[in-house]
Amino acid sequence: MESMRPDWDTYFIAIAMMAATRSTCIRRQVGAVITRGRQIVSTGYNGAPSGTSHCWDVGCLREMLGTPSGERQEMCRGSHAEANAIAQAARMGIATDGAALYCTHEPCSLCTKVILNAGIVRVVYMHPYPDKLAVELREETQVVFEVFPREKIVAAREWISRSIGLDNR
Ligand SMILES: [Zn+2]
Numbered sequence: 001m002e003s004m005r006p007d008w009d010t011y012f013i014a015i016a017m018m019a020a021t022r023s024t025c026i027r028r029q030v031g032a033v034i035t036r037g038r039q040i041v042s043t044g045y046n047g048a049p050s051g052t053s054h055c056w057d058v059g060c061l062r063e064m065l066g067t068p069s070g071e072r073q074e075m076c077r078g079s080h081a082e083a084n085a086i087a088q089a090a091r092m093g094i095a096t097d098g099a100a101l102y103c104t105h106e107p108c109s110l111c112t113k114v115i116l117n118a119g120i121v122r123v124v125y126m127h128p129y130p131d132k133l134a135v136e137l138r139e140e141t142q143v144v145f146e147v148f149p150r151e152k153i154v155a156a157r158e159w160i161s162r163s164i165g166l167d168n169r
């Protein structure tokens with residue numbers, strides 16, 4: 001039965017995938033999970049800030065202008081999953097210093113700045129995102145950025161579908 005259990009990285013990445021389902025972004029659904037030790041302390045997904053209208057209701061300028069991926073994020077009203085997870089921790093008075101962040105996508109440069117200043121020490125992400133400045137910034141620091149291995153993404157998806165089966169017992 002031990003082999004049926006996801007390891008910790010798979011467990012947290014799968015939960016980041018679930019968080020992404022709450023996204024209201026027209027272009028990309030992103031989820032993030034912040035952990036300290038083996039505990040989840042915050043989650044986030046991309047979408048318009050609390051109390052404001054969603055891109056899919058009022059339209060998104062980036063979408064209308066066909067802005068390429070990785071450029072002009074400031075034109076979208078949406079706030080990114082990683083920034084939202086950090087803001088959620090701040091709101092609840094939870095420290096992010098020394099924490100890990102799991103994300104469905106590679107953090108952009110704007111999120112990378114916030115991640116570095118939030119004291120996060122390890123980032124695990126699944127899908128690459130084209131942002132050269134993000135890579136430049138993070139390579140100047142000791143913060144560890146890791147790609148979640150492809151074969152383990154399959155395992156994470158299987159684990160999510162297994163959770164649906166458990167629900168019926
Ligand atoms: Zn938008």
Ligand SMILES: [Zn+2]
Binds near residue numbers: 107108112
């Ligand atoms: Zn971002």
